[in-house]
Amino acid sequence: MGLIDWLIVIIPVLFVVGMGMYSRRYLRGVADFLAAGRVCGRYVISVGDIANALSIIGLVAYVEVHYKTGFALAFWQHLTGPLGIVMGLLGYCTYRFRETKSLSLGQFLEMRYNRPFRIFAAALRSLSEMLANMIMPAVAARFFIYFLDLPRSFNFLGMQVQTYMLVVLICLTLAISIICMGGTMALVITDAIQGMFCFPLIVIFVIFMLSKFSWSTEIVPVMMDRAAGESFINPYDLSKLRDFNLFLVVLTIFSAVFHRASWIGAGTSTAAKSPHEQKMASLLGTWRGAVTSILYVLIGVTIITLLNHRNWAPQAKNVRDNISARIAEELVENPADRDTFLSRIRSIPAQHHEIGVDEPLSQDKNLDTPLLQTAHQSLKEFNGESQGNAKFQQFRTLFHQMMLGMSMREMLPTGLLGLFCLLMVLAMISTDDTRIFSATITLTQDVVMPLFKRPLTPRQHVLALRLVAIGIGVFFFCGSIFMAQLDYINLFVTLMTTMWMGGCGPVMIFGLYSRFGTTAGAFVSVLTGMFMGFGGIFVQRNWADLVYPWIDKMGWVGTLDQFLIMVSKPFNPIIVWKMDAVKFPINSYEYYFLTMMITLFLYCVVSWLTMKEPFNLDRMLHRGIYDVDGHNKERLKWSLSTVFSKLLGITKEYTLGDRFIAWGFFLYSFVYSFVICFVLVVIWNTITPWPIQWWGRYFFVVYLLVPGIMAAISTVWFGVGGFLDLFRLFRDLEARIDDPLDNGFVEGHVSLADVAKFKKLEQQQDETDPPETPSDQP
Numbered sequence: 165m166g167l168i169d170w171l172i173v174i175i176p177v178l179f180v181v182g183m184g185m186y187s188r189r190y191l192r193g194v195a196d197f198l199a200a201g202r203v204c205g206r207y208v209i210s211v212g213d214i215a216n217a218l219s220i221i222g223l224v225a226y227v228e229v230h231y232k233t234g235f236a237l238a239f240w241q242h243l244t245g246p247l248g249i250v251m252g253l254l255g256y257c258t259y260r261f262r263e264t265k266s267l268s269l270g271q272f273l274e275m276r277y278n279r280p281f282r283i284f285a286a287a288l289r290s291l292s293e294m295l296a297n298m299i300m301p302a303v304a305a306r307f308f309i310y311f312l313d314l315p316r317s318f319n320f321l322g323m324q325v326q327t328y329m330l331v332v333l334i335c336l337t338l339a340i341s342i343i344c345m346g347g348t349m350a351l352v353i354t355d356a357i358q359g360m361f362c363f364p365l366i367v368i369f370v371i372f373m374l375s376k377f378s379w380s381t382e383i384v385p386v387m388m389d390r391a392a393g394e395s396f397i398n399p400y401d402l403s404k405l406r407d408f409n410l411f412l413v414v415l416t417i418f419s420a421v422f423h424r425a426s427w428i429g430a431g432t433s434t435a436a437k438s439p440h441e442q443k444m445a446s447l448l449g450t451w452r453g454a455v456t457s458i459l460y461v462l463i464g465v466t467i468i469t470l471l472n473h474r475n476w477a478p479q480a481k482n483v484r485d486n487i488s489a490r491i492a493e494e495l496v497e498n499p500a501d502r503d504t505f506l507s508r509i510r511s512i513p514a515q516h517h518e519i520g521v522d523e524p525l526s527q528d529k530n531l532d533t534p535l536l537q538t539a540h541q542s543l544k545e546f547n548g549e550s551q552g553n554a555k556f557q558q559f560r561t562l563f564h565q566m567m568l569g570m571s572m573r574e575m576l577p578t579g580l581l582g583l584f585c586l587l588m589v590l591a592m593i594s595t596d597d598t599r600i601f602s603a604t605i606t607l608t609q610d611v612v613m614p615l616f617k618r619p620l621t622p623r624q625h626v627l628a629l630r631l632v633a634i635g636i637g638v639f640f641f642c643g644s645i646f647m648a649q650l651d652y653i654n655l656f657v658t659l660m661t662t663m664w665m666g667g668c669g670p671v672m673i674f675g676l677y678s679r680f681g682t683t684a685g686a687f688v689s690v691l692t693g694m695f696m697g698f699g700g701i702f703v704q705r706n707w708a709d710l711v712y713p714w715i716d717k718m719g720w721v722g723t724l725d726q727f728l729i730m731v732s733k734p735f736n737p738i739i740v741w742k743m744d745a746v747k748f749p750i751n752s753y754e755y756y757f758l759t760m761m762i763t764l765f766l767y768c769v770v771s772w773l774t775m776k777e778p779f780n781l782d783r784m785l786h787r788g789i790y791d792v793d794g795h796n797k798e799r800l801k802w803s804l805s806t807v808f809s810k811l812l813g814i815t816k817e818y819t820l821g822d823r824f825i826a827w828g829f830f831l832y833s834f835v836y837s838f839v840i841c842f843v844l845v846v847i848w849n850t851i852t853p854w855p856i857q858w859w860g861r862y863f864f865v866v867y868l869l870v871p872g873i874m875a876a877i878s879t880v881w882f883g884v885g886g887f888l889d890l891f892r893l894f895r896d897l898e899a900r901i902d903d904p905l906d907n908g909f910v911e912g913h914v915s916l917a918d919v920a921k922f923k924k925l926e927q928q929q930d931e932t933d934p935p936e937t938p939s940d941q942p
Contacts, residue, residue: 165312169582176361177589180354181338187346187353190897194625197347198268198605203896204352204889209445211886212355212594214362217456219595220304220588223463225653228564230464231471232527233408234387234396235863240413242842245833247420255443257425260676262442263785269428270610275784276675277683279614285671285690286610290603292664292697293427294636296657297599298643303565303653304592305331305644309490310569311585316493332644339596340637343604344630351597356890358590363879365587366459370872372580373462383465384860386472389519391526393737396468397859400849403737406527407655407751411738415753419665422760425672426665427602440817447829448882455878458871467571472531474516481514483570484535491562495555501546508538536560553746554709565653600640604633655752659700662752666759667693670767679778685771689763696759700752707748716745832874841866 165173191197250256266272270286305328308314314331317324342350377383387396393404402409471480488509496502515531525531539559544552576584608629613620620628667689674681703711715721721743728741728749741749782788818826845862848854854862 165581165585166578168579169585172579172582173586173589176586177338177593180357180361180590180593181341183357184342184345184350184354187350190349191346191626194622196349197626197629198609200348200352203893204441205892206441206445206448207882207885207889208352208356208893209442210448211359211882211889212352213445214359214455214882218362218366218459218587218591219300220307220592221300221595221653223460223588223591224303224307224565224568225657226460227464227467227568228653229408231468231564231567233405234390234394234468235461235464235867236395236397236399236402236859237405237408237410237413238867239399239842239845240410241416242838243413244417244420245838245842247417248833251420251424255446257673257676258428258446259443260785261425261428263787265786268605268609270606270614272675273610273671273686274614276681276779277671277686281683281686282610283614285668285686286606288690288694289664289668290607290611292661293599293603293606294639295643295663295701296660297603298640299653299656300592300596300599301332301335301640302644304335304588304596306562306566307569307588308585310487310566311573311588313573316490329645332641335592335596336600336637336641338593339600340633342593342597343601343633347601347626347629351601353890353893355594355598356886358594360883360886361590362587363455363883365583366455366875367879368580368583369587370458370462370875372576373466376575377466377469379864382473382475383469384864385519386469387465387863388856388860389472389517389524391524391529394526395856397863398854398856399859400853404527406740407753409738411735411757412753415757418757418760422669422673422764423665425676426668428672444822444825447825455875455882458868458875461867461871463568463572466575467567470571470575471567472517472525474518477514477516479574480531481512483567483574484532485510487563487566487570488535488539490566491559494562495543495559496546498546501542505539505542505546508542509535512538532563536563539563550709550713553712557708557746600633600636603636604629607636608632658756659697659704659752661697662700662756662759663694663697664690665693666697666756667691667763667767669760670764674767674771679781680771680775681767681779682771682774684774685767685769688770689767692766693759693763696755696762700755700759704748704752708746711748712743712745715743836870 261272264272264275266275268286269289270282273285274282308331309316309327314327316328317326319325342354346353384397390396391404393401395401470476471483489506492502492505492509496505512534515534517525517531523529540552540556543555543559546552547555572584573581612628612632613625670689671681671686675686712721715724725743728743732739732741739754743749783790
């Protein structure tokens with residue numbers, strides 16, 4: 165990059181960091197550090213979420229998946245639309261969690277179960293979260309090294325410094341610095357500013373990519389040129405896809421309900437002024453999703469076109485050769501072997517694939533196949549069979565992950581290189597600091613704090629949060645340096661989070677909505693998920709170089725292969741299990757689903773067996789006689805005139821503008837996205853199947869044209885709304901700048917005074933013994 169590109173990157177980043185430092189003046193106590201004083205409006209949260217939603221690891225994973233499977237599967241994901249509408253409008257889980265007044269997940273777990281479970285579950289969640297997220301700096305560092313064409317190492321004061329380690333350190337330093345400056349207060353302010361930077365940048369790249377590649381003569385023909393059963397745009401032709409297929413849709417729907425509350429309780433999920441404002445921020449999140457989705461889709465289709473259309477064959481060869489050369493620097497240590505490896509890769513000619521003449525591409529045979537086969541054979545030759553397979557697993561993973569950086573470098577001119585680098589830096593900062601701080605809050609509030617006999621002072625408490633954040637940064641640094649990721653990013657993250665998410669779903673859902681769940685059931689569920697998660701990590705991590713060779717040595721390969729084929733046969737071709745020397749036969753999504761089914765069964769059974777009396781939900785949710793704040797939570801009665809308001813989650817808290825947003829959300833997400841774009845299309849294709857050309861037009865309208873219009877509207881809407889909300893936030897913070905510092909910390913639990921009120925009210929209720937009215941809040 166030139167000087168202009170570097171200035172484009174450096175100046176906005178310095179401004180964001182400066183605003184993080186400025187936010188320190190608004191800290192009045194621990195509640196500000198943890199939840200930004202709960203003074204945030206809906207647009208500040210929503211605009212900040214745009215920066216969080218746009219992440220390097222998310223974009224790399226998106227390209228990695230869709231380069232292999234295309235976009236046809238996205239059609240069936242319309243099934244999740246009505247589910248998201250219902251959960252968003254009714255405030256499923258988020259409203260009830262906000263009613264508990266908890267500042268962290270662990271505080272809720274102690275209220276619902278007990279303190280030992282709080283400490284154990286919070287520690288497990290944090291470990292799982294950190295293991296899943298510790299590859300973020302690694303993926304970001306590799307992206308910047310490849311995108312900026314940085315050297316592998318450089319000389320500094322006579323020492324050879326690894327560029328990869330330095331970039332990882334810079335990534336983590338930026339994120340942790342913002343956290344230490346002001347916690348959630350700094351995150352809310354900097355994320356909102358980054359979100360407002362991202363809007364115009366996204367528009368610029370959407371226009372550039374649509375002008376650089378021809379939709380009708382390049383993009384659509386490439387998308388149509390796929391073997392039977394592996395279509396990139398026809399959702400009725402997916403039978404041969406593996407890893408990312410229709411089972412993923414089923415898992416997505418189930419997980420959306422099952423894990424709605426599994427990661428709740430950190431960052432901006434507790435920063436809103438009220439539960440209603442938090443609910444509206446969540447609702448607006450669907451609208452701003454159009455902005456990031458169109459960028460993701462366009463980057464995905466342009467990279468597929470760049471690497472597979474004959475018009476771009478020379479550029480595609482440069483991308484493949486450069487990726488291979490950079491990976492070889494990491495995996496092939498012997499210089500002579502590396503030279504041999506690179507000479508073999510460079511000898512592969514440019515792939516001039518003639519669409520409509522040559523055989524359609526497939527997962528097993530495509531334009532990357534000659535290079536991957538050459539790499540596999542060479543790595544086995546250099547390292548032996550088992551170690552060669554393990555090295556190739558790493559090579560294949562890095563090859564697909566680095567397509568984004570190398571491809572964007574190949575296609576972007578000066579100026580746009582700097583703007584894209586800025587977009588990725590902002591995405592990296594907002595994602596890294598949010599996820600590190602999420603783990604920080606959980607560890608500090610729910611693991612460290614309960615270990616102290618005496619409450620910490622506010623100064624000590626904030627210091628503890630900062631030290632834990634730094635410790636997590638060190639953990640991320642070590643993980644990025646030493647942990648080898650051997651699978652697709654999405655599958656890797658799924659496997660790592662199985663330790664927590666495998667067993668936490670029943671704990672959270674039944675904890676918020678049932679009276680029968682017990683501590684024993686919660687422990688059994690989480691422990692089972694943890695052990696199955698650890699087992700999955702070990703097997704996948706050591707499959708090629710340890711587990712499979714051991715199974716082969718014992719002579720069990722044939723028997724296990726027959727067993728796996730027999731068990732998976734009823735679910736073919738969606739689920740196909742068979743022995744493989746390179747990769748564990750059960751993918752992470754399938755293993756994750758099996759774990760959730762087992763833990764759900766165990767939670768219910770153990771809870772029913774150990775329940776002594778129903779849990780008092782009204783007390784935990786501050787309802788009925790426990791509503792010490794005096795909030796009026798009136799029941800919305802069912803009638804013909806209120807049926808839609810009930811379905812949309814509209815209550816008396818909704819203003820006219822809120823009702824407009826809710827109805828607009830319903831019409832776009834349900835009537836348009838689900839009924840028109842899915843249900844009617846399914847009915848039409850049931851009667852008369854569409855030709856492949858029609859699906860190309862459908863893809864353009866549904867995934868580019870309409871989202872593009874929505875993105876344009878959202879850019880203006882959220883830009884103005886975010887600016888005004890941020891102005892109001894600063895105004896409110898300035899108004900309380902002279903308030904005294906907090907002398908203590910209210911944990912998010914009810915206070916001692918509230919407990920006394922509860923006991924008095926319960927005694928009065930026992931004396932009068934009024935009829936019990938069931939709670940009807942969301």
